[in-house]
Amino acid sequence: MANVFLTAVLFVVLSSPSFQETVAQTSSFDDNFIKTCPATNFNSSPDGQIWYLSLDKSSGCGFETIDSYRFGWFSMKIKLVGGDSAGVVTAYYMCSDCKNLGAGPERDELDFEFLGNVTGQPYLLQTNVYKNGTGGREMRHILWFDPTEDFHSYSILWNAHQILFFVDKTPIRVYKNANYTNNFFPIDKPMSLFSTIWNADDWATRGGLDKTNWTLAPFVSSYTDFNVSACQWVDPYPACVSTTTQNWWDQYPAWHLSDDQKLDYAWVQRNLLVYNYCNDTKRYPQVPEECWLSPWD
Ligand SMILES: *[C@@H]1O[C@H](CO)[C@@H](O)[C@H](O)[C@H]1NC(C)=O
Ligand SMILES: *[C@@H]1O[C@H](CO)[C@@H](O)[C@H](O)[C@H]1NC(C)=O
Ligand SMILES: *[C@@H]1O[C@H](CO)[C@@H](O)[C@H](O)[C@H]1NC(C)=O
Ligand SMILES: *[C@@H]1O[C@H](CO)[C@@H](O)[C@H](O)[C@H]1NC(C)=O
Numbered sequence: 646m647a648n649v650f651l652t653a654v655l656f657v658v659l660s661s662p663s664f665q666e667t668v669a670q671t672s673s674f675d676d677n678f679i680k681t682c683p684a685t686n687f688n689s690s691p692d693g694q695i696w697y698l699s700l701d702k703s704s705g706c707g708f709e710t711i712d713s714y715r716f717g718w719f720s721m722k723i724k725l726v727g728g729d730s731a732g733v734v735t736a737y738y739m740c741s742d743c744k745n746l747g748a749g750p751e752r753d754e755l756d757f758e759f760l761g762n763v764t765g766q767p768y769l770l771q772t773n774v775y776k777n778g779t780g781g782r783e784m785r786h787i788l789w790f791d792p793t794e795d796f797h798s799y800s801i802l803w804n805a806h807q808i809l810f811f812v813d814k815t816p817i818r819v820y821k822n823a824n825y826t827n828n829f830f831p832i833d834k835p836m837s838l839f840s841t842i843w844n845a846d847d848w849a850t851r852g853g854l855d856k857t858n859w860t861l862a863p864f865v866s867s868y869t870d871f872n873v874s875a876c877q878w879v880d881p882y883p884a885c886v887s888t889t890t891q892n893w894w895d896q897y898p899a900w901h902l903s904d905d906q907k908l909d910y911a912w913v914q915r916n917l918l919v920y921n922y923c924n925d926t927k928r929y930p931q932v933p934e935e936c937w938l939s940p941w942d
């Protein structure tokens with residue numbers, strides 16, 4: 646994903662990195678993130694528990710975790726820009742090489758991208774996976790609620806067996822590494838967590854037909870309840886990467902969908918999936934290999 650909003654970037658280190666051993670626990674924004682954002686485009690609630698990122702004509706805003714991780718559970722509650730948000734994209738993603746708003750040529754990446762819309766029309770949630778700099782694994786869903794009215798949680802479960810993209814309790818996307826056969830599975834590069842808000846009116850809404858209406862700026866996305874339980878990366882190699890099964894996100898039940906998750910997932914695919922790269926034979930005359938891996942295994 647390209648972060649094209651940058652004009653002036655200020656790095657505000659909110660606190661020094663915490664020296665947790667290996668498993669990071671739930672904690673506040675200030676302990677976990679740095680902002681990549683001009684001060685004018687960032688705000689927080691008086692108690693510091695809600696963060697507001699804004700986009701105006703001069704800049705967007707972003708933040709990123711101080712630490713990186715390999716495998717774990719990553720979750721945040723987000724409330725998206727309401728009203729006419731056409732052209733505005735809120736991205737929420739994990740990436741192995743996107744520090745300082747970059748996008749390294751060999752990065753692994755897991756994306757949630759919320760594509761805004763004109764008033765009354767639904768947001769699209771686009772998810773994507775990159776491995777070693779190659780992406781093109783887009784799926785698009787509409788949601789079963791208005792994501793601009795309330796906070797909802799958006800989460801990633803990542804272990805060696807599967808990557809699940811969750812909206813609240815529902816897995817909307819299953820990306821398998823069944824029996825280690827998926828060469829397109831991000832597995833070996835530690836990733837950090839990011840979020841940004843930026844202008845993408847050249848493509849985001851109805852393929853770029855609906856433009857950002859700058860008279861409505863600033864456009865604001867809100868964040869709260871960051872929840873990470875993960876193996877924190879420490880060079881050269883943290884012990885927790887190989888001691889699987891010590892944490893719930895790495896244990897057998899987290900290698901597969903549960904029966905309840907299967908029902909929810911099937912419902913979402915039937916009712917809310919609007920694009921799946923696996924079925925785009927114009928773009929991929931040969932179906933990408935990971936498309937053959939069954940989400941039910
Ligand atoms: C990753 O990509 C780089 C350049 O794009 C390439 O040179 C390298 O061989 C790739 N690595 C793997 C493991 O595919
Ligand atoms: C994984 O693949 C190997 C070799 O193809 C096979 O012997 C083994 O049974 C498979 N394991 C599982 C759990 O599917
Ligand atoms: C915006 O609304 C239009 C009309 O309902 C729809 O076709 C489109 O998929 C929606 N989302 C985006 C991001 O374009
Ligand atoms: C942009 O927003 C302003 C203020 O609400 C409105 O008057 C105008 O019609 C909007 N422009 C477009 C193209 O929707």
Ligand SMILES: *[C@@H]1O[C@H](CO)[C@@H](O)[C@H](O)[C@H]1NC(C)=O
Nearest residue numbers: 671718720870871872873874
């Ligand atoms: C963090 O997420 C996990 C997994 O969903 C959950 O069990 C735990 O209660 C959450 N912690 C907080 C403080 O919300």
Ligand SMILES: *[C@@H]1O[C@H](CO)[C@@H](O)[C@H](O)[C@H]1NC(C)=O
Nearest residue numbers: 921922923924932935936937
């Ligand atoms: C879409 O792709 C998936 C994965 O390759 C496949 O299982 C499914 O049958 C396809 N659906 C359609 C409608 O072609």
